[in-house]
Amino acid sequence: MKNTRKYKKRRLFITMAALVLILVVVVIYVEGRLKDETGLPPTAEEPVHEEPVEEVPDKENPVDEVPGGENKDNENENPAEKPQEPSTPDDVNMVEDPAAIDALVNKKNNLSSTYVPEDLVKLEGIPTVLENPEINQLRETAYIALKDLFQAATDEEGYELHARSGYRSYGTQRDLYNSYVKNHGQAxxxxxxxKPGQSEHQTGLSMDITCAAMNFQLDDTFGNTDEGKWVSENAHRFGFIVRYPKGKEDITGYFYEPWHIRYLGVELATKVYESGLTLEEYMESNM
Ligand SMILES: [Zn+2]
Incomplete structure (x- = not known):
C-alpha cells in the first residue's frame, strides 16, 4: 500500500518533468523556425529601409558671388534639372556682329545662345583666383592686353592684380540666372x-579683377583700394574701360562695378575714358 503510493508519486513527477521537457523543446524549436524566416531574432526591430540618396555633384562655383553685383551665387544649383530659358522682352535687339571688338552688349542688345568667340585662349602667366577652366579664358587680343595691364601695375606701382572671372558661356549665365531666380525671386x-545673352562676359572681352587687399573677392570697395584706383585711371592705356561706373545704373543697367573691365582696344577705350561717358552714351553720341 505504502509502496503503491510512493510509486504513483514518482510516476506523477516523471510525467510532469517530461511535459516540461517537451515544452522546452517545443519553445526552442519554434524560436529556431522564426529565426530562420527573418534572419533575425523575433524580438529585434526591422531595420528602417532608407531610400538611396542621390549624390548631387558639388559643381565648382564658376562665378563670383557678389551682393549687389551682377554675378550671383550658384551654390544650390541642381545640374540634373532641365535648364529653363528665361523669357526675353520684345524690345531687345540681337547684336549684329558679336565678334566686333566694340560690340555693345547689355540688357537691350543681346548675344545669341550659340555665340562662342573663336579665339578664346587660356590665361597663362596671369595670376588667377578660381580653377574653373571656362572663366580663365579671354579672347586673344584681350588676354594680351590684360597681361600688359597686370605687368604695368606691378612694374609701375608694385601692385599684383588677379583675374577672377573672364569668359562665361551662354549656358553658364543661364544656369546662374535661373539659380538666382530660384533663391531670390524673379524681381x-x-x-x-x-539674363543669358545679356552678359558682357559672353563676348570674351570682359574680366573681373581683384587683389589680395580684397581677399580676392569682388565688391565695390575695390574702387577704394590703391589697385582699384590705379585700374580706373590706367586701364584705358591698355585698351580697357571700367564698364559700369558709379551713378550710371539707369544707363548701363548695372550697379557700380569697379572690378569689371571691358576690352575695346586702346583707341576706343581712351576716347571713352576721356569722354567721361558710359559705353552706351559714347556709342549713342558717336553714331
Ligand atoms: Zn563682370
Whole structure:
C-alpha cells in the first residue's frame, strides 16, 4: 500500500518533468523556425529601409558671388534639372556682329545662345583666383592686353592684380540666372543678375579683377583700394574701360562695378575714358 503510493508519486513527477521537457523543446524549436524566416531574432526591430540618396555633384562655383553685383551665387544649383530659358522682352535687339571688338552688349542688345568667340585662349602667366577652366579664358587680343595691364601695375606701382572671372558661356549665365531666380525671386534676379545673352562676359572681352587687399573677392570697395584706383585711371592705356561706373545704373543697367573691365582696344577705350561717358552714351553720341 505504502509502496503503491510512493510509486504513483514518482510516476506523477516523471510525467510532469517530461511535459516540461517537451515544452522546452517545443519553445526552442519554434524560436529556431522564426529565426530562420527573418534572419533575425523575433524580438529585434526591422531595420528602417532608407531610400538611396542621390549624390548631387558639388559643381565648382564658376562665378563670383557678389551682393549687389551682377554675378550671383550658384551654390544650390541642381545640374540634373532641365535648364529653363528665361523669357526675353520684345524690345531687345540681337547684336549684329558679336565678334566686333566694340560690340555693345547689355540688357537691350543681346548675344545669341550659340555665340562662342573663336579665339578664346587660356590665361597663362596671369595670376588667377578660381580653377574653373571656362572663366580663365579671354579672347586673344584681350588676354594680351590684360597681361600688359597686370605687368604695368606691378612694374609701375608694385601692385599684383588677379583675374577672377573672364569668359562665361551662354549656358553658364543661364544656369546662374535661373539659380538666382530660384533663391531670390524673379524681381531680384532681374535687378542683379544678367539674363543669358545679356552678359558682357559672353563676348570674351570682359574680366573681373581683384587683389589680395580684397581677399580676392569682388565688391565695390575695390574702387577704394590703391589697385582699384590705379585700374580706373590706367586701364584705358591698355585698351580697357571700367564698364559700369558709379551713378550710371539707369544707363548701363548695372550697379557700380569697379572690378569689371571691358576690352575695346586702346583707341576706343581712351576716347571713352576721356569722354567721361558710359559705353552706351559714347556709342549713342558717336553714331
Ligand atoms: Zn563682370
Amino acid at each position: 531680384a534676379a532681374d535687378k542683379y543678375s544678367a
